[in-house]
Amino acid sequence: MDYxxxxxxxxxACHERHACGxxxxxxxxxxxxxxxxxxxxxxxxxxxxxxxxxxxxxNITRWFDGLExxxxxxxxxxxxxxxxxxxxxxxxxxxxxxxxxxxxxIFDTAHVVAKDNVQVYCRDKDSExxxxxxSYGKIExxxxxxxxxxxxxxxxxxxxxxxxxxxxLSGILHDFGHLQLVVxxxxxxxTNN
Numbered sequence: 001m002d003y004x005x006x007x008x009x010x011x012x013a014c015h016e017r018h019a020c021g022x023x024x025x026x027x028x029x030x031x032x033x034x035x036x037x038x039x040x041x042x043x044x045x046x047x048x049x050x051x052x053x054x055x056x057x058x059n060i061t062r063w064f065d066g067l068e069x070x071x072x073x074x075x076x077x078x079x080x081x082x083x084x085x086x087x088x089x090x091x092x093x094x095x096x097x098x099x100x101x102x103x104x105x106i107f108d109t110a111h112v113v114a115k116d117n118v119q120v121y122c123r124d125k126d127s128e129x130x131x132x133x134x135s136y137g138k139i140e141x142x143x144x145x146x147x148x149x150x151x152x153x154x155x156x157x158x159x160x161x162x163x164x165x166x167x168x169l170s171g172i173l174h175d176f177g178h179l180q181l182v183v184x185x186x187x188x189x190x191t192n193n
Contacts, residue, residue, distance in 0.1 A: 001066040003033050009063070010036055013055045020046065033070035041074075041086070048105060053123065057107035060088045077102075083116075106142070114150075125156060131164075149179070 007030070014024050023043040030036045040047055047056065064071055064078040071078065075085035079092035083100025090108040097113040098104055098120075104112055106122040106129070114120045114135040122129055127142035131150035138153045146152040146164040153167040159174040160166045166178050168187045175181065175191040183189065 001063055003036075003067075003070075006033060006036060006063055006067065009059065013052055017052055017055070019043075033067050034074040037071065037074040037076055040076075044086075048121065053107060056088065057090055060090050060107065064088075 010027055014027060023039065023046065026039040026042060027036065030039055047053065060078055077085055077087045079089055079096065080087065081096055081098060082102050083098070084102055087098065087102055087104045089096060089104060089106045089110045089112060092110055095111045095113060097115070098118045099115045101117050104114065104118060104120045106112060106120065106124050106127050108124055109126040110124070111128045112120055113130045113132070114137065115132045116135065117133070118135045120129050120131065120135065120137040120139070122137070122142045123140045125141040129137055129139055129142055129144040131137050131144065131146045131152055132148050133150065135150045137144055137146070137150070139158070140155045143157045144152055144154055145159040146166060147161050149163050151165040152158060152160070153169065154171060154173070155169050156171040158166060158168055158171070159176065160178045161176045163177070163179040165180040166173065167182045170185045170187060172188045172190070173183065175189060
């Protein structure tokens, strides 16, 4: 992968998904891979929430191959353990552990362990996430276990321990301890307490 091919594929994705005018203009003005990645960061909500996440999931490891230095310089990582930056996770083939203040986005099946102040966002139903310390997870799909004083918003399956703060919005909750618990929408609760 090189800058020109990356730009061609990003433009094609914008056309396919009818990108907003401002984001598309930012992309067109990008002269380097870091500038393209800055455009992605500035428009991250559109990328993650709906418009492009399936395109990113399908292509991220291929895009990263050959552009590692530019991704790293821009604070982006792919299937790599780090304590900072934005990490794209897509079928890493091993358990990934994150510390510090990394923001982890799981696009495809993974097992992620988050410690310290790491934030994890997951939309893959087959992924497994473990939260420790003061980590945070918005787990729209997948199984999550929350420990220590972590905070989680769960939509599929959550197991909580210790003094966690849990917002279970659907699915199943296995409650073995919590500090705060908010449950909505027909959540099934299994508890020892």
